[in-house]
Amino acid sequence: MTASYQVHGDVAVITLNNPPVNGLGLATRQALAAGLDKAQQDAAVKAIVITGAGKAFSGGADITEFGTEKAFAEPNLHTVISLVEQCAKPVVAAIHSVCMGGGLELSLACHYRVVAPGCNVALPEVKLGLLPGAGGTQRLPRVIGVEAALNMIVSGEPVKSEFIAGVPGQKLFDKLTASAESLMDEALAFARGIADARPLPLVRNLPCKHPQGDAYFQFARNMVRGMAKNFPAPAKCVDAVEAATKKKFADGLLAERELFTQLMWSAESRALRHLFFAERAASKIPDVSSDTPLREVKKVAVIGAGTMGGGIAMNFLNAGIPVTMLEMKPEAIERGVGVMRKNYEAQVKKGKLKQDKYEQRMALLTTTLSYDDLKDADLVIEAVFEDIGVKEQVFRQLDAVVKPGAILASNTSTLDVNRIAAFTKRPQDVVGMHFFSPANVMKLLEVVRGEKTAKDVLATVMAVAKKIRKTAVVAGVCDGFIGNRMIEQYVRQAGFLIDEGCTPAQVDKAIEKFGFAMGPFRMSDLAGNDIGWAIRKRRAVEHPGMKYSKTADLLCEQGRFGQKVGKGWYDYVPGKRDAIPNAGVVAMIEDYRKSQGITPRKVTDDEIVQRLVFSLVNEAAHILEEGIANKASDIDVVYIFGYGFPVFRGGPLNYANEFGLFNVVATMKRFAQNPLDDAAFWQPAPLLARLVAQGKRFA
Ligand SMILES: NC(=O)c1ccc[n+]([C@@H]2O[C@H](COP(=O)([O-])OP(=O)(O)OC[C@H]3O[C@@H](n4cnc5c(N)ncnc54)[C@H](O)[C@@H]3O)[C@@H](O)[C@H]2O)c1
Structure with a gap:
């Protein structure tokens, strides 16, 4: 089921239901259109509420339909939006959790919007090199003002519903509910309250002006040109919003459509869309099924507190995972921990990290000179000198002390992971985790799959990578791996x-x-x-x-x-x-x-x-x-x-x-x-x- 239909007394409720975020795929659009039709036919229904099941009102387009005929098949999003807008009975959007892209555009076509606090509201199309193509650039400025709308459209960043609802004069939300839990009750009561109101308010009829239009748009253009030099989308967002202020609504929509189409065909948007899918696809390994049971990783050990070891440890501390760091000499520990502290302190100075968070993170770190302290580690990452003899020593000692089932990873850049695995009696538990320098900053992680690396080890390491916010790619064993x-x-x-x-x-x-x-x-x-x-x-x-x-x-x-x-x-x-x-x-x-x-x-x-x-x-x-x-x-x-x-x-x-x-x-x-x-x-x-x-x- 992609949208359900229920009648509560005199109010029909259409609930979008297309997990995980109620993407507006073809089946969902069809069910929504059918629900609107049914509600209009039913004389007992006085008002309609559209909401979303589960974790979102709607996250927008259904990404599984990107680039397929289904994305544009009728009823397409424009058609559904028209149906909502033209509905003879009042339509109220009951919004919670996530309201983004096409989801926000759909809600803007509703006659009223009731929102729960804590909802992330955004038009993120610019992140794929596009602009909102279903009226977002024309309707959003009409409800929150030109400048605020352009900021949201050009940045693509979410804004919290309670923040918007608190801005004097905003017309995006008609009501902010007391809590997420009370959303449906309050939305139903609201719908009953306005059931007889006529004419129905339409965002398209609101004025859209900027008092210093020409100067403001020139300023905005200069800003985005500086910030997004190789991307055409932000400048086109400015054009589209300017059209909202200068053209009649219908002509503004046409301008938006034209600009959207130009971007859709741009090499930059194709590249961004390619990367959007590439990043998601990277975590899928052809012969490792997505339901492979994972090993538990609650405690991590890092061997070597040098350039890489310290950065690697920081990733886990940042994710709230305790780390034990082993070195050969107390001086090496002192130096390594000193560098980590300096890195954190620089973040605190820049205001990127709160002092208490920094302290919490460092409190998760213990240091040792003894392998006995690594007995309980679930994952050990070796980052010692790039020398096969040193690696052999380390892996033989690890094999002797760490518990069965622990994952043993090497951060080697050039050495043969199969050879390293053979230093242990558990080659199935050995894998490469090739971080990039500086390891606490760089997003990439090459996960090197040895000949004998177990599938659940690979799956676990990919999941761990996600937890520490790395983008992981699997590579086979060869000199230099992929990069x-x-x-x-x-x-x-x-x-x-x-x-x-x-x-x-x-x-x-x-x-x-x-x-x-x-x-x-x-x-x-x-x-x-x-x-x-x-x-x-x-x-x-x-x-x-x-x-x-x-x-x-x-x-x-x-x-x-x-x-x-x-x-x-x-x-x-x-x-x-x-x-x-x-x-x-x-x-x-x-x-x-x-x-x-x-x-x-x-x-x-x-x-x-x-x-x-x-x-x-x-x-x-x-x-x-x-x-x-x-x-x-x-x-x-x-x-x-x-x-x-x-x-x-x-x-x-x-x-x-x-x-x-x-x-x-x-x-x-x-x-x-x-x-x-x-x-x-x-x-x-x-x-x-x-x-x-x-x-x-x-x-
Ligand atoms: N530096 C990079 O840009 C980079 C990038 C990716 C991977 N790597 C790999 O990471 C590993 C570490 O590189 P690095 O640049 O951090 O080196 P580094 O010289 O800065 O640090 C190595 C640390 O390991 C410690 N050490 C050496 N032998 C040890 C042992 N037996 N037991 C415990 N600690 C020991 C040393 O005291 C030193 O602090 C190498 O395998 C390297 O190829 C490095």
């Missing part, structure tokens, strides 16, 4: 680009203009150039013939390890993160070119961007084919949440789809002709070649 394996190719291309004639600043600027948070050279300076150096030394042993620019090694030989030493590809002033180009580095690159007999050439920004981005795409296609990633959208999630890929482009594979895979491959073939590049790398991955041959996209 770092791809970034290695990207950084290699960046090296070739400077060999051929670019400066580090030119490469960084081009890719930052494309939308990346940070170019490859600034990124390497931040991560530490010595890390890449160590990896290249290892690679030289594993793949002696591998082609790469030697400039990064020369840089490290000069001790230019990056921000931590104040010099890398750029110079840094203490306390600042600004990257200042260094003439010596540029001269070093020029000398290197000479030594290799390379005549520098001018490389265009387009070429820079395509070589960097398509190197990610080709490696991603290998990763998919090998089953290291379960689906293409997982790779986009990794790059958006872990590597600063521009959100408005939806991730590397969404971008490749938009660019056209045929064009991507044709471009790669051109790159393969460049004698200074790596022709073998630019052979399209078999999966990519197949998709092009079949005229398909990454799905």
